[in-house]
Amino acid sequence: MFAKALGPARDLDVFRESILPPVAEQLGDLGGFAAIDRAAAGLQDQAYEMVKDALASERFTTFMIELMRWRKLRSWRQQSVTAEAARLFSPIMELSTPLLAARHRAVLKRGKGFAKLTLPERHEVRLRVKKLRYATDFFAGLYPAKASKPYLRRLSRLQDDLGHLNDVATLDDVLGRVLEKSGGAKTQRAAGCLLGWYQREIHGNDGLLVRDWKSFEKSRPFWK
Numbered sequence: 001m002f003a004k005a006l007g008p009a010r011d012l013d014v015f016r017e018s019i020l021p022p023v024a025e026q027l028g029d030l031g032g033f034a035a036i037d038r039a040a041a042g043l044q045d046q047a048y049e050m051v052k053d054a055l056a057s058e059r060f061t062t063f064m065i066e067l068m069r070w071r072k073l074r075s076w077r078q079q080s081v082t083a084e085a086a087r088l089f090s091p092i093m094e095l096s097t098p099l100l101a102a103r104h105r106a107v108l109k110r111g112k113g114f115a116k117l118t119l120p121e122r123h124e125v126r127l128r129v130k131k132l133r134y135a136t137d138f139f140a141g142l143y144p145a146k147a148s149k150p151y152l153r154r155l156s157r158l159q160d161d162l163g164h165l166n167d168v169a170t171l172d173d174v175l176g177r178v179l180e181k182s183g184g185a186k187t188q189r190a191a192g193c194l195l196g197w198y199q200r201e202i203h204g205n206d207g208l209l210v211r212d213w214k215s216f217e218k219s220r221p222f223w224k
Helices: 002-030 033-055 058-072 085-089 093-110 119-142 145-169 171-181 185-217
Strands: none
Touching (some): 002 033, 002 145, 002 171, 033 185, 093 119, 171 185
């Protein structure tokens, strides 16, 4: 529910702050970019209202109360004793090391033959990279910084590359909604320029993305 509400707002934020400005700055004389931005701003306002509604909902309020209650009462200590629950009493690195290793393997498996992967397939790689990044950020402090920093640097660079690629991949959807609100000839021409600009960028930056993937692929996991 919350991800569904936040997604459109986030896509429009990125569109208005990062995707549209560089193209409008270079090609603004063609016209139509201001109309696109106005239409996107209207959609952004609607998306923000969806976010506000989600945060004000009974479901979200209940979730936050239950989460704070669980934390305050340390309810994870009150569960039935099982083999899985017993792991809570083990040294944390007995959990972190196999978890990091599993997520690292998942990224490598999904990214096999990266240079030939399609955009949807690279999106799946991005999702696994994101999960790995969350885990490494959380657990990295348990391991020597000298070992973890090179790995984290390469992982971060790869995540940034894939994140930008994903932002560009959402352009068709965002522009489709924009053109429903403002579909004049100049606006359509500006939309075509945007699509062309970023298609060129995708192809132009592919070599760098593949190099960053190979750099990460050769990284030595810091938990070993």
